[in-house]
Amino acid sequence: MEFYGYRRQDGRFGVRNYVLVMSSVACANGVVEAIGRVFPDVMAVTHAYGCGYATEDAAVSACTLTGLANNPNVGAVLVIGLGCEGLQCGYLVQGIKDKPVATLIIQRDGGSAATTAKGIEIVRRFLEELRLQQRVPAPVSSLVVGLECGGSDAFSGMTANPAVGNAADRFVAEGATCLLSETTEMIGTTHILKRRAASPQIAGQIEQMIENEEKLVRATLGDRAGMVIAPGNIEGGLSSITEKSLGCITKGGTTSINEVLGYAQTPTKRGLVLMDTPGYDIDSMAGFAASGTQIMLFTTGRGSPAGFPCVPVIKVVSNSTTYKNMPGDMDVNAGVIIDEGKTIEQVGLEIFELALRVANGQQTCAEINRSQPFNYLKQGPTF
Amino acid sequence: MTSNALKIDDKDNVAVATEPIARGAAVIVNGVSICTAAEDIRAGHKIALVDIPAKGNIIRYGEVIVVATMPIARGEWVHIHNTQPATG
Numbered sequence: 001m002e003f004y005g006y007r008r009q010d011g012r013f014g015v016r017n018y019v020l021v022m023s024s025v026a027c028a029n030g031v032v033e034a035i036g037r038v039f040p041d042v043m044a045v046t047h048a049y050g051c052g053y054a055t056e057d058a059a060v061s062a063c064t065l066t067g068l069a070n071n072p073n074v075g076a077v078l079v080i081g082l083g084c085e086g087l088q089c090g091y092l093v094q095g096i097k098d099k100p101v102a103t104l105i106i107q108r109d110g111g112s113a114a115t116t117a118k119g120i121e122i123v124r125r126f127l128e129e130l131r132l133q134q135r136v137p138a139p140v141s142s143l144v145v146g147l148e149c150g151g152s153d154a155f156s157g158m159t160a161n162p163a164v165g166n167a168a169d170r171f172v173a174e175g176a177t178c179l180l181s182e183t184t185e186m187i188g189t190t191h192i193l194k195r196r197a198a199s200p201q202i203a204g205q206i207e208q209m210i211e212n213e214e215k216l217v218r219a220t221l222g223d224r225a226g227m228v229i230a231p232g233n234i235e236g237g238l239s240s241i242t243e244k245s246l247g248c249i250t251k252g253g254t255t256s257i258n259e260v261l262g263y264a265q266t267p268t269k270r271g272l273v274l275m276d277t278p279g280y281d282i283d284s285m286a287g288f289a290a291s292g293t294q295i296m297l298f299t300t301g302r303g304s305p306a307g308f309p310c311v312p313v314i315k316v317v318s319n320s321t322t323y324k325n326m327p328g329d330m331d332v333n334a335g336v337i338i339d340e341g342k343t344i345e346q347v348g349l350e351i352f353e354l355a356l357r358v359a360n361g362q363q364t365c366a367e368i369n370r371s372q373p374f375n376y377l378k379q380g381p382t383f
Numbered sequence: 384m385t386s387n388a389l390k391i392d393d394k395d396n397v398a399v400a401t402e403p404i405a406r407g408a409a410v411i412v413n414g415v416s417i418c419t420a421a422e423d424i425r426a427g428h429k430i431a432l433v434d435i436p437a438k439g440n441i442i443r444y445g446e447v448i449v450v451a452t453m454p455i456a457r458g459e460w461v462h463i464h465n466t467q468p469a470t471g
């Protein structure tokens with residue numbers, strides 16, 4: 001099966017062809033935003049980090065930002081640095097391969113106004129270059145699909161998540177890669193996930209990953225550790241993290257687990273792969289985007305409108321009430337499994353077919369709304 | 384009969400209301416009336432399909448999701464007020 005994508009020099013295919021402008025440190029955000037105002041179709045990405053943190057966070061930061069720039073949906077990259085930050089933009093761009101890259105440094109390039117003017121010229125050149133590139137036939141097996149959830153309710157585990165799981169099984173059958181993440185929401189399901197590991201080694205990695213996360217939760221929350229559920233989820237009817245987790249992991253479908261990845265790492269195996277990320281959906285999506293994920297399937301019950309920069313996010317809502325309450329935010333209504341007696345397989349096929357149209361260029365609700373927040377994992381103190 | 388609650392696995396001893404179920408109304412799963420709601424149940428919330436003793440397992444997706452902290456009668460609402468996490 002094929003879709004039409006942008007071929008990259010390393011053999012991957014993008015489903016979008018963005019010029020990405022991003023800051024290496026929060027101090028450079030103003031220039032990034034100024035360039036973004038001139039070019040609404042350019043993806044201007046800012047963040048709150050880039051300086052003053054411990055080794056581990058610095059490594060995650062570099063890996064995530066470089067990974068986003070390396071995403072096959074990005075055709076060219078301009079990184080704006082300040083000059084004195086911890087995460088130097090020269091270091092960031094060293095890892096960016098196979099696409100036009102430029103850097104500007106505000107302290108070197110004449111301050112904010114002059115740097116913005118230079119940035120506008122660079123972006124104009126990039127846009128002209130990318131305009132000449134055309135979509136070509138690409139195998140569906142080249143897709144990496146991220147499976148995400150946020151603002152879940154009791155219906156998520158009955159409708160939207162099993163339907164996305166069905167779509168994930170269809171992608172895996174085509175030879176594609178599907179990423180399941182949010183380790184926090186796997187707590188209580190270790191025994192189930194281990195049964196699905198492709199090898200004893202992977203089973204051990206699954207156990208270790210979830211055990212580490214559970215230790216972190218227990219150390220942080222003590223006696224309330226069993227109740228790591230956002231208030232919206234309790235209001236929606238979920239009683240424990242185990243109940244929520246069981247509903248969550250159904251997004252991964254039914255196939256074997258072929259690899260376990262650290263945050264923002266790139267998969268080396270096809271099929272279903274786990275990534276160690278927090279339950280916070282935006283941070284989790286950043287891990288996906290940095291790993292080369294071209295498209296994401298995102299389930300919600302309470303109604304999360306959030307997409308992500310550079311990566312189209314298909315919102316699948318678990319119930320018709322939220323679908324009707326938030327017109328224009330949800331791409332698929334899985335609530336029809338309850339209201340209209342549709343099967344999980346029918347909605348799963350609908351999601352799969354929509355995902356292929358989105359891969360071909362059809363815009364998702366979050367893209368139309370420009371609902372594309374950016375944040376990523378940070379664990380240690382700031383100095 | 385139109386269902387107003389969903390049961391996912393045969394082993395489950397709770398169903399989830401797919402619409403608000405008023406006290407005294409029938410709880411209908413797969414078109415079959417299982418019991419009467421002992422209290423108002425909000426959509427998305429769980430109802431005991433059998434009598435569950437204190438410390439009894441609450442089973443959904445065929446797995447233990449929480450443990451009862453008090454006896455729960457058939458038709459009663461099952462949530463954080465009468466259960467605790469099994470691993471907590």
